[in-house]
Amino acid sequence: MKDKGKIIDYIQNSFGWPVKFKSFDAYKGKLPYILSGAADYALIECDDFIGVAILPKLDDDFRMIRNIVSNIERITGLKAVLVLESIDSYQRRSLIESRISFIIPDKQIYLPDIGALMTERGMGVKQLSTDRLSMVATAILLVHLSGKSLQGKSVSGVADIMGYSVKTLSLAVKELEEQGLVSIRQEGRKKLLDFRLPSKKIWEKVVEIGENPIEKRLFTSDVVLAKEIGVVASDSALSEISMLSSPNQPIYAVYNRNPRIKELNLNSHDGSAVIEVWKSDPALSAKNGLTDVFSLALTYKDDDDPRIKKELDKIIAETL
Numbered sequence: 309m310k311d312k313g314k315i316i317d318y319i320q321n322s323f324g325w326p327v328k329f330k331s332f333d334a335y336k337g338k339l340p341y342i343l344s345g346a347a348d349y350a351l352i353e354c355d356d357f358i359g360v361a362i363l364p365k366l367d368d369d370f371r372m373i374r375n376i377v378s379n380i381e382r383i384t385g386l387k388a389v390l391v392l393e394s395i396d397s398y399q400r401r402s403l404i405e406s407r408i409s410f411i412i413p414d415k416q417i418y419l420p421d422i423g424a425l426m427t428e429r430g431m432g433v434k435q436l437s438t439d440r441l442s443m444v445a446t447a448i449l450l451v452h453l454s455g456k457s458l459q460g461k462s463v464s465g466v467a468d469i470m471g472y473s474v475k476t477l478s479l480a481v482k483e484l485e486e487q488g489l490v491s492i493r494q495e496g497r498k499k500l501l502d503f504r505l506p507s508k509k510i511w512e513k514v515v516e517i518g519e520n521p522i523e524k525r526l527f528t529s530d531v532v533l534a535k536e537i538g539v540v541a542s543d544s545a546l547s548e549i550s551m552l553s554s555p556n557q558p559i560y561a562v563y564n565r566n567p568r569i570k571e572l573n574l575n576s577h578d579g580s581a582v583i584e585v586w587k588s589d590p591a592l593s594a595k596n597g598l599t600d601v602f603s604l605a606l607t608y609k610d611d612d613d614p615r616i617k618k619e620l621d622k623i624i625a626e627t628l
Contacts, residue, residue: 312350314413315361315391319354328353332360335384346376352389357419359387359409370399370556371578377408378577389419397613398543398555398582402525406576441487444472444480446518446606447588449489453507453514454593454600462498470592471565489513508628511602515609521586522607523564527579528572531558534581537569538562539590542582542607545599550619557582561590561599601627 316327332349345365352361360380364373377388390403390410403410407420441449447470452458458466467477481501484490489510493500503510528534538560540548547554559582562569566589574583584607593600599607605620 315411318411318413319417325354329361335360338383339380343376343379346372349380351386354419357387359389360384361389361391361411363391370402374406374408374577396543396553396555397608397611397616398559400613401611402582405525441483441514441517441519442480443519443521443587444470444476445483446514446521447592448477448480448484449510449514449518450521450588450600450603450606451593452503453511453602454595456593458501459503461501463492463501464498466501471589487513487517511624511628514602514606518606518609519587520606520609521561521588521590521603523585523587526574526576526583526585527557528574528581528583529579530572531581533568533571534558534560534562534583537566537572538583539594539599540597541584541590541599541604545604546616546619548598549601549623552615552619555582559584561586563589563591565589 312329316329319325319327330351330353332351335349336344347365348363350361352359362376362380364376366372373390377390380386380388387409390408392410392412395403395410395412395416400410400416404418404420409419411417411419448458448466451470456469458469461469463478463481464474466481467474470477472480481490481492485492489503489505491502491504493502505513535558539545539562540559541561542559543552543555544559546552557580561584562572564585564587569585572583574585590599590603593603601620601623605624608616608620611617
């Protein structure tokens, strides 16, 4: 396996842990031919961890990479550690959510079985305030910011627009009142929403305490239905509005209450399209079939890719 020395230096310089590579020959005979030729393998020992380092020969086929990982772990009984030259933001999040270890020499290490996450921008991910908005309260702000202003709308009217009960919407509005993001103006028997802060200030608060709308990421083979009931999301949406390249698989956001979501036959392993199952309805604030930029940015709030942050900051500044 190439770059062994580079990997050893990177881990040792980052954490001070001793690292060794050993031969994979004892397991080679157990691998089917197609798996044997799909990657280079070596045993990797790091601190008390022993796993299988995998260097895929085709690192642009993410579905194949995940299949290699699952098969190697099943056959060897050891945890896999992917060695990659690069990775896009969706792939990185997908691997982290699945607790699949990976190393991108000199850029990023994710070894959950040892408890390590390090990137070129520093250790870990910024911790958010514990004073968080609920998804319903967050969704109200996202709809308002996206251009479908809720200023002066009644609580019952907003409940109808967003598909929530008046009771649920009222509780969410109470959260927003406590945060100073909205106030209630009584007009006769109606309770009207009054957003007194400028959009920029509201957005800053959303970034700080708003909830990421993504519940989970799954796969489907039914791209036609995904496109019909979903909204273009994540890296697919970002590639439409920026200079960043599109992912290998299209990504769609689908509301978890959409009655047709069951028709997608979702699974956690493989498919022609990625489905982000959302806790709020992405269609409420979508524009031209694309996730609105504020909701999109919120789905990346725990992502530390500087390219993505730069593009989103630029687009949001232009929108605000």
